[in-house]
Amino acid sequence: xxxxxxxxxxxxxxxxxxxxxxxxxxxxxxxxxxxxxxxxxxxxxxxxxxxxxxxxxxxxxxxxxxxxxxxxxxxxxxxxxxxxxxxxxxxxxxxxxxxxxxxxxxxxxxxxxxxxxxxxxxxxxxxxxxxxxxxxxxxxxxxxxxxxxxxxxxxxxxxxxxxxxxxxxxxxxxxxxxxxxxxxxxxxxxxxxxxxxxxxxxxxxxxxxxxxxxxxxxxxxxxxxxxxxxxxxxxxxxxxxxxxxxxxxxxxxxxxxxxxxxxxxxxxxxxxxxxxxxxxxxxxxxxxxxxxxxxxxxxxxxxxxxxxxxxxxxxxxxxxxxxxxxxxxxxxxxxxxxxxxxxxxxxxxxxxxxxxxxxxxxxxxxxxxxxxxxxxxxxxxxxxxxxxxxxxxxxxxxxxxxxxxxxxxxxxxxxxxxxxxxxxxxxxxxxxxxxxxxxxxxxxxxxxxxxxxxxxxxxxxxxxxxxxxxxxxxxxxxxxxxxxxxxxxxxxxxxxxxxxxxxxxxxxxxxxxxxxxxxxxx
Numbered sequence: 075x076x077x078x079x080x081x082x083x084x085x086x087x088x089x090x091x092x093x094x095x096x097x098x099x100x101x102x103x104x105x106x107x108x109x110x111x112x113x114x115x116x117x118x119x120x121x122x123x124x125x126x127x128x129x130x131x132x133x134x135x136x137x138x139x140x141x142x143x144x145x146x147x148x149x150x151x152x153x154x155x156x157x158x159x160x161x162x163x164x165x166x167x168x169x170x171x172x173x174x175x176x177x178x179x180x181x182x183x184x185x186x187x188x189x190x191x192x193x194x195x196x197x198x199x200x201x202x203x204x205x206x207x208x209x210x211x212x213x214x215x216x217x218x219x220x221x222x223x224x225x226x227x228x229x230x231x232x233x234x235x236x237x238x239x240x241x242x243x244x245x246x247x248x249x250x251x252x253x254x255x256x257x258x259x260x261x262x263x264x265x266x267x268x269x270x271x272x273x274x275x276x277x278x279x280x281x282x283x284x285x286x287x288x289x290x291x292x293x294x295x296x297x298x299x300x301x302x303x304x305x306x307x308x309x310x311x312x313x314x315x316x317x318x319x320x321x322x323x324x325x326x327x328x329x330x331x332x333x334x335x336x337x338x339x340x341x342x343x344x345x346x347x348x349x350x351x352x353x354x355x356x357x358x359x360x361x362x363x364x365x366x367x368x369x370x371x372x373x374x375x376x377x378x379x380x381x382x383x384x385x386x387x388x389x390x391x392x393x394x395x396x397x398x399x400x401x402x403x404x405x406x407x408x409x410x411x412x413x414x415x416x417x418x419x420x421x422x423x424x425x426x427x428x429x430x431x432x433x434x435x436x437x438x439x440x441x442x443x444x445x446x447x448x449x450x451x452x453x454x455x456x457x458x459x460x461x462x463x464x465x466x467x468x469x470x471x472x473x474x475x476x477x478x479x480x481x482x483x484x485x486x487x488x489x490x491x492x493x494x495x496x497x498x499x500x501x502x503x504x505x506x507x508x509x510x511x512x513x514x515x516x517x518x519x520x521x522x523x524x525x526x527x528x529x530x531x532x533x534x535x536x537x538x539x540x541x542x543x544x545x546x547x548x549x550x551x552x553x554x555x556x557x558x559x560x561x562x563x564x565x566x567x568x569x570x571x572x573x574x575x576x577x578x579x580x581x582x583x584x585x586x587x588x589x590x591x592x593x594x595x596x
Contacts, residue, residue, distance in 0.1 A: 097129035117148035199229035
C-alpha cells in the first residue's frame with residue numbers, strides 16, 4: 075500500500091481479508107467502525123459494506139445503492155485502484171439486478187469485465203458467473219450460460235477456489251443437458267464429489283437433483299434416477315427443492331405408476347417462495363396433463379396443456395423484454411473496434427519509424443558515397459605524384475576506406491553521423507524517441523486488451539499457455555504480438571530487444587508450446 079497509494083484503515087483491510095472465508099465476521103467488523111478519516115477510507119467502507127451484505131444474503135437495494143455508487147465514482151476518479159473499481163462496478167451491477175434493472179446490471183458487469191486486470195482471476199470469475207445467471211434467468215440462452223460458467227471455472231481453477239468451482243460445475247451440468255455440450259453426467263458427478271469434499275450439502279443436493287433429471291431425460295436410466303431422488307428426499311429433506319418433487323412425479327409417470335406421481339405432486343407448493351414459481355407451475359401442469367392423458371381424460375389433459383403453454387409464453391415474453399444480449403454484443407464490438415484502432419495506430423507508428431530508419435540509412439549511404447567520390451578525386455590528383463608517395467597514400471586511403479566500411483556495420487555509428495540542421499543526434503536519443511513513442515500507445519490497458527482479444531480469437535490459447543507453461547508477462551506479450559502478425563524486427567522495436575534475441579525467442583517458445591508461432595496476422 076506504499077509507493078504513493080492510499081493507506082487504508084487497518085480495520086477495513088481486516089474486513090476485506092475475511093470477505094470470502096467469513097463474510098459475517100467481515101460485516102460485523104465493518105459495523106463496529108465508528109468513524110473514518112479521508113475519502114479513500116469512506117469509499118473503501120462503502121464498497122466492503124455492499125459486498126459483505128451481498129455475500130451474507132442481506133438486502134442491498136436500500137442504502138447500498140447510493141453507497142456502491144459513491145465508491146464507484148471515487149475509484150473512477152482516482153487511478154491506480156483498478157481492482158477496487160472492478161469490484162465496485164461488479165456490485166453496482168448486483169444492486170441493479172436486485173432492483174430488477176437487468177439491462178443496467180449487464181452494463182455494469184461488462185464495465186467491470188473491461189476494467190479488470192487480466193490476472194484478476196477471482197473477480198473475472200465472479201463477473202462471468204453473474205453474466206451467466208443473467209442469460210439463464212432473463213434470456214434463456216443455455217449455450218452462452220454454459221460458456222460463461224466454463225470461463226469462470228477456468229479462472230477459479232487458477233486461484234484454486236474450490237467453492238466457486240463447485241458452483242460452476244453444478245450450473246454447467248444443468249446447462250449441458252440442454253445444449254448437449256460436454257457430458258452432463260460427468261460434470262454433475264464431479265460436482266457431487268467436490269461437494270462431499272467441501273461438506274456442502276446444499277450444492278450436493280442440487281447436483282444430485284440435476285443428475286436425476288439427466289438420467290430420467292428420454293428414459294436413460296429411470297431406476298437410478300428414482301433411487302437418487304428418493305435418497306435425497308430421505309437424507310436431505312431440508313435441502314430438497316420443489317424441482318426434485320417434480321422430478322420424482324415425472325419419473326413415476328414415465329414408469330406408469332400414476333398414484334405415486336400424484337402423491338409427490340401433492341407436495342409441490344406452487345406458491346412457495348422460490349426464484350422460479352412460473353417454471354414450477356409450468357412443469358406441474360405439464361405432468362398433470364400427461365397423467366390425465368394416461369387416464370384417458372383428453373379434455374382435462376388439454377386444459378393442463380393450455381395452462382402450461384400460457385405460462386411458457388408469458389415467461390418467454392418476459393425474457394425477451396431484456397436487451398442483455400444486445401448490450402453485451404455492443405459492448406464487445408466497441409472494445410474490439412477501439413482495440414483494432416489502437417493496433418492500426420501502432421502499425422502506422424512502426425511504419426513511420428521504419429520510413430525514418432530507411433531515410434536515415436539513405437542519408438548515411440549518400441554520405442558514404444560522397445566520401446568515396448572525394449577519395450577517387452584524391453586518387454586522381456595523386457597520379458601526378460611519385461610512385462612511392464602514391465603507393466603510400468593509397469595505402470593510407472585503403473585503411474581509411476576499410477574504417478568507413480567497418481563503420482557501416484554498426485547502426486549506432488551510423489546514427490551518430492546523422493546531422494539535422496547542424497545538431498548532432500545520438501543513438502540513445504533516437505532509441506529514447508522510439509521507446510517514448512511506443513510507450514504512449516502500448517500502456518497496461520493496451521496489453522490487457524491485446525491479451526483478451528488474442529485469447530478470444532484463439533479459443534483460450536493465451537490463458538491456457540499461461541496456466542500450463544508458467545509463462546512470464548513478457549513471454550505472453552511476445553506470443554500475442556506473434557499472433558497479431560508482427561515481424562521479428564517490429565517485435566524487437568516494441569519489446570526493446572535485439573533482432574537475434576527475438577528470432578531465438580520465437581524459436582524457443584515455438585518448441586516449448588509445441589506449435590509454430592508464425593501464425594497468420596489477425
